[in-house]
Structure formats: structure tokens, C-alpha cells
Amino acid sequence: MRLLLVEDDPRMAATAAQYLRNSGFAVDVAADGNTALREFAINPYDAIVLDLGLPGIDGLDVCRRLRDREPGIRILMATARDSVEDRIAGLDGGADDYIVKPYALGELVARLRALLRRPAESLPEVLQVGDLLLDTAKRTARRGARFISLTTKEFAVLEVLMRHPGHVLTREHISEHAWDQNYDPLSNVIDVYIGRLRRKVDAAGEAPMLETIRGAGYRLSGKRDAG
Numbered sequence: 001m002r003l004l005l006v007e008d009d010p011r012m013a014a015t016a017a018q019y020l021r022n023s024g025f026a027v028d029v030a031a032d033g034n035t036a037l038r039e040f041a042i043n044p045y046d047a048i049v050l051d052l053g054l055p056g057i058d059g060l061d062v063c064r065r066l067r068d069r070e071p072g073i074r075i076l077m078a079t080a081r082d083s084v085e086d087r088i089a090g091l092d093g094g095a096d097d098y099i100v101k102p103y104a105l106g107e108l109v110a111r112l113r114a115l116l117r118r119p120a121e122s123l124p125e126v127l128q129v130g131d132l133l134l135d136t137a138k139r140t141a142r143r144g145a146r147f148i149s150l151t152t153k154e155f156a157v158l159e160v161l162m163r164h165p166g167h168v169l170t171r172e173h174i175s176e177h178a179w180d181q182n183y184d185p186l187s188n189v190i191d192v193y194i195g196r197l198r199r200k201v202d203a204a205g206e207a208p209m210l211e212t213i214r215g216a217g218y219r220l221s222g223k224r225d226a227g
């Protein structure tokens, strides 16, 4: 899941971005409204964390413009003041939820996960492909009865694949949803992660699920049960 964190306080932005990355999100940071709108136009985000008080175009205005451009985008508004007026303004402006600053980083992650689970294009909490299960809330993976230990990044890549079972995903698609803007398109980092995932997901004696489609990308499918 890829996020845009819009926050003008650089220290708060750095702390929150690091925490979100450790929680498995790919995170880009924008320090003002114009930057946020520009990033939003070029990158596919799953959700936006938007500070209400921003220099230049304020958070409410940014929120309305994001909502106009993409009605389905999940927006979590962060407000410094817990006033009813601010909350109403935020929700009227198109935010899906709000969080009061200063917030606990654990609460930020919990709110985001709740937001990303909400129906509309309903994102399920536990993904299943064949006998492979990924619990995005508990951050666990298992194939049948076998538990699979994954790093944060391996988890993010597998989550992208599991949201599109049976489809060939290009490296570009995977990088857009599991990496932030520091991704280097010339590196072979995705192939490296796929290699690691394949060793973990497809153990000896199990039907292979993760395929490389030459010149196209990767496909995860679980049509057959193991054995």
C-alpha cells in the first residue's frame, strides 16, 4: 500500500514516514499543498494522510481537489485542533476520517488500516490465493499449515501480487505500489525480492505459485492445491 503523507513540519513528517515504512507502507512525503497535488497527479496512491494546516493552499482545499480528481481515494485528515468545526469542515471537504494531532503513531497506522479496509472497493484484511494466506492486520503469512516469515518489504511485494491473483503484474506496477519515489527503475531490486519470495512461498514439494513471465513480469496463482 502506497501513501502520500502531507505534512509541513519536517520533523513530524520524518518520524511519521519512518514509522509508516516500518509498518509496511511505501511512503512519499509532501511538505505543502502544491507538492501534494503534483505527486498525486503522477503516482498511484492508496491513501493520503493530509495535514489541515498547511502553508499555501490549505488542507481543506487540497482535500476537495483530491476528491474531485479521484472520488475513491482514501483521505485521513490530521488536525491540530480538536474542535467540532474543524472536524465537520474536514469531513464536509471530503475526508474519510480524521485524527487529532499530536497523535500516537500506532493510532495513525490503525486508522489507515481501518480506512483501507472500508467497503467501496472493499479491501479484505486476509488475502487468500490457493492455500496461501496473508493477514494484512496481523502481518502474518502462511501456506497451508506452514508459517512463512517475511520482511516488511517482502510482505509489501507479496501483498501487491495477492491483490491481483492470476494476473501478470509488471515490475512497474509492483514498484508503484510497494516502493516510494526513491525507487530506482534501473535496479534489479524487484527481481531480487521476487527471488526471495519464491524461495519462501514455494517450498520443496509444493506446487509453484509464483511464476516469472518472460519480458512481462510476474504472476501469482493458486489454481492447484499442493500435493
Ligand code: CA
Pocket: 007, 008, 009, 051, 052, 053, 054
Ligand atoms: Ca501543519
